[in-house]
Amino acid sequence: MRIVADAVKVTVPATSANLGPGFDALGLALDWHDELTVYALGNSDVTVDIDGEGADEVPRDASHLVAATIRRALDHVGASQTGLRLVARNTIPHGRGLGSSAAAVVAGLFAARGFISDPEALSDDVILNLATQIEGHPDNAAPAILGGATTAWMTAHDQPCAAQLRLHADLQPTVIVPTTRLSTHRARGVLPPAVAHANAAFNVGRSALLVHAMAENPDLLFDATEDKLHQEFRSGVMPRSWELIRALRRRGLAAVVSGAGPTVLVLHTKNATHVVSDHITEALEEITEGHSDQWLVRSPHIDYTGARVERITP
Known part of the structure; x- marks a missing residue:
């Protein structure tokens, strides 16, 4: 798998999970976003520039959740690793139950999709699986990936699945x-x-x-x-x-x-x-x-x- 893009821009929504009784299953995507621009570098450096939520708290190197997730996704599809420059504008509050960590993971996986020659190697199903491995459960990742309201579940073989739900227009x-x-x-x-x-x-x-x-x-x-x-x-x-x-x-x-x-x-x-x-x-x-x-x-x-x-x- 080749990296064919020099830079990608990712937008990912905040999410609310559970919605009361739907524990670890139901989720809703909100029109409240983090935006991330990622540049592929010709060296092995990883730098992170952050504006907004978490700017003074999260690491600015390869241990940053988005950067680590991009590298994991590139490994998954057999793409060569690259240096990265991340420029993030974070608006989703951290530690408040609005899916900020799921948003970071999904953002990293979508960034990797944008970089590679065959984006379908990181299909929505693959991204949900990788996000669940990282997050531990799919209830926030599912609406962040698919939008709208979703129900998520694990199969008998521990594979995460998700489906969009129809919503009333009001x-x-x-x-x-x-x-x-x-x-x-x-x-x-x-x-x-x-x-x-x-x-x-x-x-x-x-x-x-x-x-x-x-x-x-x-x-x-x-x-x-x-x-x-x-x-x-x-x-x-x-x-x-x-x-x-x-x-x-x-x-x-x-x-x-x-x-x-x-x-x-x-x-x-x-x-x-x-x-x-x-x-x-x-x-x-x-x-x-x-x-x-x-x-x-x-x-x-x-x-x-x-x-x-x-x-x-x-």
Whole structure:
């Protein structure tokens, strides 16, 4: 496999996983993106320039997640390694449950696809498989790759698969992002090793209802986003987020933890955005005692495209 491009540009969306009951399965791509330009160099150097989220925190050498992922993808297809210069504009918040690490991994895999002579060697299926190997589960990677809403699963042979879900034209997400962070490792660490059969059955029913509600009947979103598998177990490591979810649900909003948290996701209809905004303001005032400015409220559109890569002239 040959590298045939000198530079590529990648755009990858933020994602929200779980959506309440769909633990490790359901995900949604948001119109909130990281952008990355990658240059192939004639030497072995790797440099990283970052503007925005993580600029002062992530490594600037070959250990950077995007750079390491590009090299892994090139190895996978048998392409020669090359030096890299990465120029990133990051807007997806880190450590907030919006899929920033999955976005970095998918960005690296799409960058490698853009560089090689046969892009189909890194098809969506291959990229999902590699991303799952790196991430550990496909719930964020799937919507980042495919766009829209997705359901992801592992086959009997431990191969990740994903399918896009049909969405109602009026469906609208709103995210409420705190300044505090929470690692996925810590959020998963508080989950019990086993759950009651009744709770598992409850979530199976709610997950099926959520797929229907998002596609056909958003009036059912409140009931469809109930969960008994993971959210309350995580309340101790994100108490303010859990308090906010309870305050929002008391007001009739379909509020859930976004991914591993601590961001809160509300699913609603576009024509209810103003009412939802008012309820969010009330709930934040209730739980923050005048410090609601520590939360960012944003209503991005759904990203129906997923990650994109294009070859560019440096």
